[in-house]
Amino acid sequence: MDIYQHLFAPFADYGFMRRALVACLALALGSGPIGTFLVLRRMSLMGDAMSHAILPGAAIGFLVAGLSLWAMSVGGLVVGLAVALLAGLISRATALREDASLAGFYLISLAAGVLIVSTRGSNVDLLHVLFGSILSVDDEALLLVAGIATLTLVTLALIYRPLVAECFDPGFLRAVAGRGSLYHVVFLVLVVVNLVAGFQALGTLMAVGLMMLPAAAARFWAVEVWSLAAVSIVMAFISGWAGLLISYDFDLPSGPAIILTAGAFYTVSILIGRHGSLRARYFPGAHFHNHREQLP
Template sequence: MLADLFIAPFVDFAFMRRALVAVIAVSLVAGPLGVFLQLRRMSLMGDALAHAILPGVAIGFFLFGLDLWAMSVGGLVACLTVALLSGAVARLTSLKEDTSLAALYLISLASGVLIVSLRGNTRDLLHILFGSLLSIGGDALVLVVAVAILSLVTFAIIYRTLVVECFDPLYLRAVGGHGVAAHMAFLILIAVNLVASIQALGTLMAVGLMILPAAAARFWAGSVAGMIALSSGLALLSGIAGLLGSYHFDLPPGPSIVLVAGLAYALSVIAGRQGGLVRRLFPGAHLQH
């Protein structure tokens, strides 16, 4: 019975196996990305960049249809453009960067929806916004896996610099660390992984697997390495549970995955040992020793 519920779908159907590989690849990178977005107080920026991808993806779709590479290149260009423009507006005017980023991503989101509507239909729009994990093709799967591998290698190179910059940026500057280069590499990693996740989770869902497991991990782990490992694990479990839920109950996989991650976050807020509600409201139990 348990085998029929949890194993048979992946054994019997190739589309489920492809979706599982995509979920594993996305989850492994979502862990470190989400943790550093949280540590650097950039979670809302990650969400804004996910929305900012849409006009580039829409232009690629408008010109070439549902072509993977055209949509990916368009999304990457749009994402990096919004990130650079928001920084430029913040530095050249009195507007704060979070406000300029919010304004640009709203414009981007509306523009993208409008462009898709001019060429396609509601189904095409839903495909771009929410992904099509259960119908992911071979080319898209190769892209997701390749980006995951390159991202993990890059993280291994810049990991120490990112950690030091999060906790002691003055020391990093004093010793001549490459903080700016690491920050730019981190932003590029966010953009590239969001674009690669379009086919699987869509522009609106891709950032959810980064932010929610990382936020949940913060309530359990006390070290950066621990948060990264737990965040990746929660992302993977959320992905598998969401896939199985979408298969057994005929639900869209992207929202199902994000809602499972949201449930893990809600439980962590309540019961987490690192500042969870129960621990804060009833602190006596662990102070008696």
């Protein structure tokens, strides 16, 4: 009974905790598969760059309408998509690689967003934009996050095969007229909209954490694309659940508690995961058989 009360009572007793838990579930369902494909495509750092790229758009929405859900979301979405497309165009029109182009935009966007919010808002507003507050998620924000998660899962189901093919052999997809560029653009849109969803709950600096840490940790436990996505979703949701409990019990900020819990999963996976972990490489007979890595 004591264990039940510790694990479930806060969510049964308080509506804000239930909304936060449902938000974590929706974020896990949307961000988990997206993070998996980012890892497989060796675009992990792009998620971080894009999470900062939405900051100026969110800041402009804040200037126009205050802490308005839709204004900040639309602003972040427009600027995030613009940065993604501009980075791609610059990398094709110049000698600069796409990752370097994104790094430049990331630094400019972060500085511009902080400057905009700081000049027109208070320190509390700046902290809200940067770090979010998942415990203050209302029904409107919850519907937005759930809608984005649904859109993500449906879209990924429709483009799953060509997206997987592009991960492993993009040259083949181009050779058979598979419109790889189109799928790449659609995927970038999904990355941005999921970061916008995460921004509503965790802020721009923390949103990418729930997307990338479980996906990176899943690489140590699964080898197939679908199983990677499934493990990533489960880890992201458990991180949200445990992080909320930790923040509730010890009166800590909820967003950092959730991301640090995901970081703990990542650290444990590095140490004792089934595939490619320290234990699997150096002590292969300890608990599991050492499988050869099957993914890039």
